[in-house]
Amino acid sequence: MQQDPGLKQLSTAQSVTSLSVSSDQYAPRPTSIDHTGLSESLLIDLLMKHLLNGGVLTKEQMVKRLGVTGGIIQDLLDSAKTLAWVENRQTTTDGQMRYALSLGGEIHAKQALSRNGYLGLAPVPLGQYSLVCKKQSSRANPITFEMLQKGLSALVLPKDLLFKIGPAMNSSRPVLIYGPPGTGKSYLCRHLNLTIGDDVLIPYALAIGNEVIQVYDPELHHRVDSEAFPASLDLGKGHDPRWIRCKRPLRITGGELTAEMLEVQFDSHSRTYMAPLQLKANNGILLLDDLGRQKISAKQLFNRWIIPMEERRDFLSLQSGEHFEIPFELILLFSTNLDPKELVDEAFLRRLGYKIHFDALDEQLYRKIWFQVCADLNLSCTEEVFLHLLIDYHKRYEKPLIPCYPRDLLGIMSDQISFMEFESVVTPSLIDSAWSIYFV
Template sequence: MLRLSTDSSSPNSNRPNINQEASELAPRPTSIQDTGIQESVLLELMLKHLLNGGVLTKSQLVKKMGITGGIIQALFDKAKGLAWVENRQSTADGQMRYALSESGDRYAKQASMKSGYRGLVPVPLAQYSTICRMQSSRRNPITFKMLQNALKALVLPNDLLHKIGPALNSSRPILIYGPPGTGKSYLCRNLNATLGDTVLIPYAIAVGTEIIQVYDPQLHHAVDNAIELDQLDLVKGHDPRWIECKRPLRITGGELSAEMLEVQFDSHSRTYMAPIQLKANNGILLLDDLGRQRISAKQLFNRWIIPMEEQRDFLSMQSGEHFEIPFELILLFSTNLNPKELVDDAFLRRLGYKIHFDALDEPLYRKIWFQVCEEQRLSCSEEMYQHLLNDYHLLLEKPLIPCYPRDLLGIMADQISFMELKPVVTKALIAEAWSIYFVQG
């Protein structure tokens, strides 16, 4: 749990483990007080689950709320004292079943009008902040050998690794810029492999009596060994309100808007959803195609001046209540545009690391070309490669951009399949692929 793999084949097998055992980091609460959540919030959540489920057993509520049977029983006792819950006929295996009374039904509906959240019991904001900072990837520095091993499937110049590695270990944002097709986004999408370990992500956090859902199954990939909730086992495993996941990688591009940086309230479901930076905490947030978002680069940097410099962000609820969260992530910006045309020098200085991507030298381009040939199961002679190099790239002054081999050979493979040709790169195939891929005139 939360330990890095010791398998020597793992890209980070030599990376020291700084994470505590999950059960130590987030011990399972055994009382209402241990949850850190107000009793009234727990009661309302339980009543909403009963309203939605009709008649439920204690074990069913354990799974729906992520707290032990002992805590559920304490909530039942309180709800019965208020005449909100009634006993129903037991199941065949002897489990007591519970349902709302008439007054409990009214109260549950009132609670649902105020907040539509029905999920696991949230964790308190203070606990979230503490655990988030303890899981910082920067507590576990990356070395050159680790980065090289993690990205060994990619063809990258060593000088680029020497720039990327220290940037990942720093607390400063990283700007990656250069012409299209030079591998900026591709590299960023693979950087998560260098982190390798797992972290605890809360299903939801509580800010006072309000609840914000954080866990997103499309972003947070839970590990296979997640512990089943068991009301009889009050000791084994970590707090089930936290889900063990791979470190998140959140990618956003032209769809990014100012609203996505703030807590969002869905008036239809009456629930709060976390902004992208909160969901990406303890992982990587990549803002691809900087300068093409619905929010301008200047507005974005103005919004994140404090988070980028102090590693903390300030958010607010619909009620106007403000609160602080950690800004504990690796922040990457990628752009094809000239950075000086996006923001002024003061903002560029705040970015810390600015890494330029450009065309490859011939040996690296060759390596990619023949690597893609192998992947596509195409045969390419040295003569054909030199023909491509001299009669197309050099003659037509096309730089050796990393994306060209995959794109050109992909077109050739399509032509071969369609025309039922032998899987061999020829002059005719090169000419056809080149004319299709590049805009003429």
């Protein structure tokens, strides 16, 4: 398999760029406080915190901060005024009313902030999230051989791997990819979400009772809607802005994984909750790279996820001890260089469902990768020089044809050419030098 860091993203024409069902059907805009699925007290507290943070705000600014309609904001302001928490201020030059906290409102906002430091869009109730998450499952539109072939067209890999990987992607079972280092396991996993290619709705935050857990992570969730809020305060069209339309997430974790990362995390300083990695990866792919090298043992990990892997639901808890259930609706991939039998016993291996072995390439595929990397690096190489590498080094020293070698060896040669100001031509002497540098 090719391991080329310069792999280009698929073009828009190569991927599906819309939800299979209209997003406003999945999550229509709520038109009243009741329709949000949230308590009025939670919304008022959130509005008070935003006013405390913003000082003086117009209704339009509050709409954008909370992600609810102007009508809902007006209802919340009316309730807050009845409690003498909000005051009118001088209008803007274009006639918009401005609002600020009263002294009593400021006291209430600070108390609300001390209980829960969340400051963002209004959250989505857990029940609604569970329904939408299940509807958006990637398994609702199974991957075909043609889709997989097109999605991975920039990679060079044995065709028989496609016949193993495709069904595994459609399965509800976890997938273990194993084999020697450098065979392209992690590289393939990092590009599998390109084969799905569509968009999903990610909630900015979840409401568990009156507690709020932030889910949206801009480093992981790549939004595709550049502007979630039209100019109108009514927000009459499109999906509920509390949901962010994003590409299906790909969450990768390796040796840094700890048991704490699998649970809801509470920051006692900011008084905020953050979602665990599997919740952030829902409706996408979660890759646990280098299985067996994490700070949590493979056995502990599988024990933690026995129920999620089999029943596609997970159980989490809050600082208060309150437990709740979330969907475990993702493609779970494990990648390792180690012997699977040394990591876990046979009972756990059976639960993984798909075990796909990666190994060295044949000469034809290795040659294809070699000359493709040459083209990517603007290097010229003759068949005679390539045979020098194959016969005098790989065969002589019994080095298998591992997919990462072309990228690594040619990368060293490219560095040498730049330093010595040579012509961009691969020569036997450059191969000799690169081989001696790369292999111990």
